[in-house]
Amino acid sequence: MNHGKNVIHNAQDLSGKGLKRKMGFFVSACGWRVLRYFATPMRWSEFFIPTLREAPADAEIASHRLLLRAGLARKLSGGLYTYLPLGLRSLKKIEAIIREEMNSAGALEVFMPALQPTELWKRGPRFNAAKKVMFKAISSSDKNLNDTELVLGPTHEEVITDLVANHLNSYRHLPKNFYQIQTKFRDEIRPRFGLMRAKEFIMKDAYSFDADDAAASVSYRKMFAAYQRIFSRIGLQAKIVEADTGVMGGSFSHEFSVPCNIGESEIVFTDDGSYAGAIEKAVSRPHPRKAQAAPSDAPEKWPTPGVRTIENLTKKHGVAACDQVKTLVYIADSKPVLLLLRGDHTLCEDKVAALGFEEYRPATDAEIFDAMGAHPGSLGAVGVCKPKVAGIYADQDLKDEKGLVTGANEDGFHLKNVDMGRDIVPDRYLSLRLVQEGELSLPNEADPVGGKPLKIQRAIEVGHVFKLGTKYSQAFGATYLTQEGKSEPVVMGCYGIGVSRTLQAVIEQNCDEQGIRWPFAVAPFAVVITLLDTSLTPHALSLKESLEKSGLDVLLDDRDERPGVKFKDADLIGFPVRVTVGEKSWAAGGVEVKLRTEKTARTLPVSEALQVICGWAKAS
RNA sequence: CGGAGCGUAGCUCAGUUUGGUAGAGCACUUGCUUUGGGAGCAAGACGUCGCAGGUUCAAAUCCUGUCGCUCCGACCA
Numbered sequence: 001m002n003h004g005k006n007v008i009h010n011a012q013d014l015s016g017k018g019l020k021r022k023m024g025f026f027v028s029a030c031g032w033r034v035l036r037y038f039a040t041p042m043r044w045s046e047f048f049i050p051t052l053r054e055a056p057a058d059a060e061i062a063s064h065r066l067l068l069r070a071g072l073a074r075k076l077s078g079g080l081y082t083y084l085p086l087g088l089r090s091l092k093k094i095e096a097i098i099r100e101e102m103n104s105a106g107a108l109e110v111f112m113p114a115l116q117p118t119e120l121w122k123r124g125p126r127f128n129a130a131k132k133v134m135f136k137a138i139s140s141s142d143k144n145l146n147d148t149e150l151v152l153g154p155t156h157e158e159v160i161t162d163l164v165a166n167h168l169n170s171y172r173h174l175p176k177n178f179y180q181i182q183t184k185f186r187d188e189i190r191p192r193f194g195l196m197r198a199k200e201f202i203m204k205d206a207y208s209f210d211a212d213d214a215a216a217s218v219s220y221r222k223m224f225a226a227y228q229r230i231f232s233r234i235g236l237q238a239k240i241v242e243a244d245t246g247v248m249g250g251s252f253s254h255e256f257s258v259p260c261n262i263g264e265s266e267i268v269f270t271d272d273g274s275y276a277g278a279i280e281k282a283v284s285r286p287h288p289r290k291a292q293a294a295p296s297d298a299p300e301k302w303p304t305p306g307v308r309t310i311e312n313l314t315k316k317h318g319v320a321a322c323d324q325v326k327t328l329v330y331i332a333d334s335k336p337v338l339l340l341l342r343g344d345h346t347l348c349e350d351k352v353a354a355l356g357f358e359e360y361r362p363a364t365d366a367e368i369f370d371a372m373g374a375h376p377g378s379l380g381a382v383g384v385c386k387p388k389v390a391g392i393y394a395d396q397d398l399k400d401e402k403g404l405v406t407g408a409n410e411d412g413f414h415l416k417n418v419d420m421g422r423d424i425v426p427d428r429y430l431s432l433r434l435v436q437e438g439e440l441s442l443p444n445e446a447d448p449v450g451g452k453p454l455k456i457q458r459a460i461e462v463g464h465v466f467k468l469g470t471k472y473s474q475a476f477g478a479t480y481l482t483q484e485g486k487s488e489p490v491v492m493g494c495y496g497i498g499v500s501r502t503l504q505a506v507i508e509q510n511c512d513e514q515g516i517r518w519p520f521a522v523a524p525f526a527v528v529i530t531l532l533d534t535s536l537t538p539h540a541l542s543l544k545e546s547l548e549k550s551g552l553d554v555l556l557d558d559r560d561e562r563p564g565v566k567f568k569d570a571d572l573i574g575f576p577v578r579v580t581v582g583e584k585s586w587a588a589g590g591v592e593v594k595l596r597t598e599k600t601a602r603t604l605p606v607s608e609a610l611q612v613i614c615g616w617a618k619a620s
Numbered sequence: 621c622g623g624a625g626c627g628u629a630g631c632u633c634a635g636u637u638u639g640g641u642a643g644a645g646c647a648c649u650u651g652c653u654u655u656g657g658g659a660g661c662a663a664g665a666c667g668u669c670g671c672a673g674g675u676u677c678a679a680a681u682c683c684u685g686u687c688g689c690u691c692c693g694a695c696c697a
Contacts, residue, residue: 053646053658054632058690078689133696155697189621189695196697203697255697264696461697498697532656564657571657584656592656 042525042544044557048085050074051569061262063508064194066516070573072524079191079199081500086573089524091202091503095181097233097521098204098497105226107177107206112159114183118149124158125475128358133186135199152185157472157494160207165478168490171211174480175219179206181499193262195504196460202500208493209473211480216491220252220467223495227256227463230497235519235620236506238462241267241276244350256463256497258505263458268435270454274447280350283431284439284454286342286397290320296403296417299382304414308377310343313405313414320344325398325406325418327379329368332360335390336371338381340426342397343405345433354430355393372409380406381424382415394426395433462502468492516574517596520620525555527613528575530566532582534558540581543591543606550614571596576620577613 048071055065056075067073072087083091099109115137121127135152153159160178168176184203191197208219231238236258243255255278257267268282269275277283304317310326313319324343329336330352337360341347352360365376371388372379381392398404402419418424435454443450470489473479479487503522510517520526527547531540537558544554555575557566563582570578578601580592585603593609594601595616604612 050630052631056631057626057633060691184697186696190691190693192690201697205697464697496697501697530656562655562657562659564655564659567657569658580656582656 042553042555044555044559047555049569049573050084051572059194061193061196061508062511063504064196066507066511066572066574067194067504070516073195075194079188079197081195081198086524087503090506090518090522091500093522093524094234094499094502094506095202095204098181098230098499101226101230101233102179102204102206105177105222107179107208107223107226110160110178110180112153112156112163112180112182114153114185115150116153116159118151120158120162121151123475124161125471130154133188135185135187153182154184154186155203155496156180156182156205157207157468157492158476161472161476161478161492164207164209164490165473165476168209168478169480171480171482174490175208175210175215177206177208177219177223179204179495193504195500196262197264198500201498204497204499206495208495209478209490210493211482211488211491213469213491216467216469216493220465220493223465223493224254227465227495227497231256231463233521234502234506235521236462236502236509239267239269239276239459241269241278241459242281243278243464244280244353252467254465255461256465257459257461258509259457259459260505260508261458262508263460265459265461266456267459268454268456270441270447270452272447272452274452275441275444275450275454277435279435279456280348282435282454283442284435285442285450286345286433287322287436287439289322289342289401296419299415299418299423301408301410301413301415303412305412307412307414308375317414319405319416323403323405325380325404325424327381327407329363329371329376329379330360331363331367332357332390336363336367336388337391337393338384338389339432340381340392340394340398340424341433342395342401345395345397346436347432348434351430351432352393355391355428374407374409374411378407378409378411378413380409380415380418381426382406382409382418384409391428392424392426393432394420394424394429396429396431397433398426399429460501460505460508461498462505463495463497465495466493468494511574514568515572518574518576520576520617523576524573525575526552526617527554527577527579528570528573529554529556530563530570530578530580530582531556531558532563532566532580532584533586536581536583536586539586539606543579543581543610546606546610547613550610550617552613552617577616579609579613 050071052069055069059065059068071084073081073083075081121130133154137150137152168174181202181204183200185200188197188199191199195201206223208216208223210216210219238256238258241255241257243253266279268277268279304313307313307316310321310324313324314321321344322342326341326343326345328339328347330339339347339352368376372384398420400420404418405414405416406418408415437454437456439454441447441450441452441454470491473489473492478490480490482488506519506522507516510519529540529544531537540556544556547554557570559566574596576596578594578596580601585592588603590603590605591609592601592603593612
């Protein structure tokens, strides 16, 4: 790419007045004196903003296209992006908000290595689960690779717990919460949507260490509240949903999710907010069954030749799906198990994890016939026995149901009058099914009555808080001595925010046909001054200075471009406020000010314009 | 990793079926004109057509292999 013009300007700037004038120190909210990050040239002509009229063909969703078109980032290769100056400003603003809230919640910032010894992971409790996504990093100068193999860290529970095991030894040292903002590496099989799912991404991760479960709950609630403040300050509408703990392990978890139709997960919620859950966790009241159970003495076998599906049984024999039992065979830790669901319900595979298997998968037809003596479509749990089948697990909505129909374990036959508890005795009842849109919520703490209709929406997860328990502390020997001198494992929590993903989620949630509509808090610049006549440059500069004195960051569009180009670029990048300084409005007594979110501008004298803009910024 | 598709200028794409020595629009450079919503004219610069083999007098085009990327699925902040 030839950016000769910009390069020359930057070179002049370095050698001359520009940078020196803008360097300075400011006192950040955490009280440190920090080299002023925003010591960048604030003239467009000196900046580097390669906007694109057309988006690269591989950008599919709005935020990804805008990320590229507005000159915020560029792709190096699949899932790897360079942040350009403009995008980096927004990213740093998001990080600053996170830092402030984490610090004020009492967390301590650390910075852990991205390179981690494989040996550390092998000592931990989830090496096998994690290695799917890990990048290997091998020192090429080392001949004995086995001993020195390194990985690029996909996350840092192992590192921090190892640290803590060595240093938090007494109840007097607790509680503690450490966090960092670090690059994580995950070998995503399919990176997509720009920063939404990348191989390398920036994450804020925090880890809390407490003496007992009650104290850990306090830490959890602190982080939960900090997250609410963070997303609210960033300007992101994040829905909070009960979540599954997945491979992290642990007991309790919430996701902060941004609804958007390209989301990778689904969330279930009621309109009144009384219930919200991730799809792999959500529960509901099922639609009532059609048939009422008639008392019966025993299951009755009847021929159903050629019937292989639930739908078929409904059509040919008039048995409603909800009156049937769906019998699924899975191979869990190498043994066949039965999963039972109501005929009109769908299995949620993630929920099978609650049974504690290390791995599980649907059985093949051959495995099914071997275990059951019949083919799929004629399966049932009546009369099956161990050890052929290692376990029978039924969805909780089948509990106490009577008068059901299920396969007879003989091709071409079904059983009716089947009662749960009498004819089928599962090892355990639990929630196994997927919630369906329109079902009603169950009673819960927020709503003791329940019965609200449930909606389902795709969402992108930007934050996740876990109460981990002692899984990692036990693995790494992170114990402390109680007041009584007893050794106990510390109780952990972990808390993540996808920082780079959050940046793009803000764009996804704040854009229109013209471009981005940045919230003030994370806009790369709060104000753009669109200068249309060079004769007015001194006035534009003094306006810029006044705005900066009020604490706003301002970019002066001093490019030698036609007005249309400047307006289009301003809308595309999406500065919250645009001030137009041109002869037309100057003759009318002032400048034009306009919010990106509003259609029309208003012409005001400079002093009034200042007030209006500051008012907008304050109100945001 | 399974299925599908695409690699030609910085970006969007044509040219590939039927082999004949590289194109358009935008962007870039220079000049003139223009100047309140992505200007006009003129001149210019930019490509070993993803890479490696093969077929042929001749390959962007046909064949083989390979690499990269994108889309749909299983996984994740």
